[in-house]
Amino acid sequence: MLEPIVVVKVGGSLFDLPELGSRLTQWLATFASAQILLVPGGGATVDVVRDLDRCHALGEEAAHWLALHAMTLNAYFLASILVSLKATVVSDFQECRLAWEREGLPVLDVFSFCRADDNHSDHLPHTWSTTSDSIAARVAIRLNAQKLILLKSRGVSKGDEWMSPAVGFVDPVFAPLITEVKLAGSALDVSAINFRD
Numbered sequence: 336m337l338e339p340i341v342v343v344k345v346g347g348s349l350f351d352l353p354e355l356g357s358r359l360t361q362w363l364a365t366f367a368s369a370q371i372l373l374v375p376g377g378g379a380t381v382d383v384v385r386d387l388d389r390c391h392a393l394g395e396e397a398a399h400w401l402a403l404h405a406m407t408l409n410a411y412f413l414a415s416i417l418v419s420l421k422a423t424v425v426s427d428f429q430e431c432r433l434a435w436e437r438e439g440l441p442v443l444d445v446f447s448f449c450r451a452d453d454n455h456s457d458h459l460p461h462t463w464s465t466t467s468d469s470i471a472a473r474v475a476i477r478l479n480a481q482k483l484i485l486l487k488s489r490g491v492s493k494g495d496e497w498m499s500p501a502v503g504f505v506d507p508v509f510a511p512l513i514t515e516v517k518l519a520g521s522a523l524d525v526s527a528i529n530f531r532d
Contacts, residue, residue: 338370339368339370339480340369341371341483342371342372342471342475342478342480342482343363343371343484344374344375344376344470344486345413345486346530347377347381348487348488349378349488349531350378350409358530359416369482370435373413373417373422373440373442374471375412375413375467377409377466380406380409381402381405395463399462399463400446407444410442420439421437421438422439422441422442423440424442424443425441426444427448427451428477445470452473459508460508464506464507466508468485469505469506469509471485472509472513475523476521480523481522481524482526484526484527486528486530488530488531489504489529490532491526491527491528
């Protein structure tokens with residue numbers, strides 16, 4: 336029987352937690368029978384790109400790709416604090432599977448994934464409305480994952496209300512992506528956790 340695939344997005348707002356590495360290590364150990372793929376959030380590194388866009392009017396297309404490059408840095412950051420889990424940065428699903436075969440923890444280079452995913456007609460929009468939440472959802476959908484878990488810095492309301500764009504908990508692209516895949520019959524289980532508590 337195949338082990339379930341779990342995509343975990345580690346929110347960039349959590350990167351300033353001094354104990355993030357040890358807490359993630361302990362939490363991920365609870366998924367002993369799963370194949371986990373980490374997706375880094377944006378956080379402060381992407382905020383730098385936002386500031387540069389405001390200052391220099393880069394435009395959403397250019398800013399989108401610069402923000403994804405910033406998230407590559409975040410992937411290497413996550414891998415560096417999860418050395419004990421044999422974390423390694425991967426650029427595609429083939430490298431991800433190789434990491435699982437070696438009992439390692441793959442951390443996705445989001446820039447490489449999005450660049451390859453852009454060859455699909457239904458790729459994510461190149462705007463500030465597309466954040467790491469939607470990227471993680473797209474990764475989970477493309478990988479046929481069983482679970483998508485968003486680790487955040489704030490709490491989640493009961494039910495699925497937190498997915499509504501009006502709530503502001505996730506980006507506006509996220510809910511339509513999840514709704515579309517659910518309507519297509521996917522059993523993807525989506526949840527969010529306040530990882531600061």
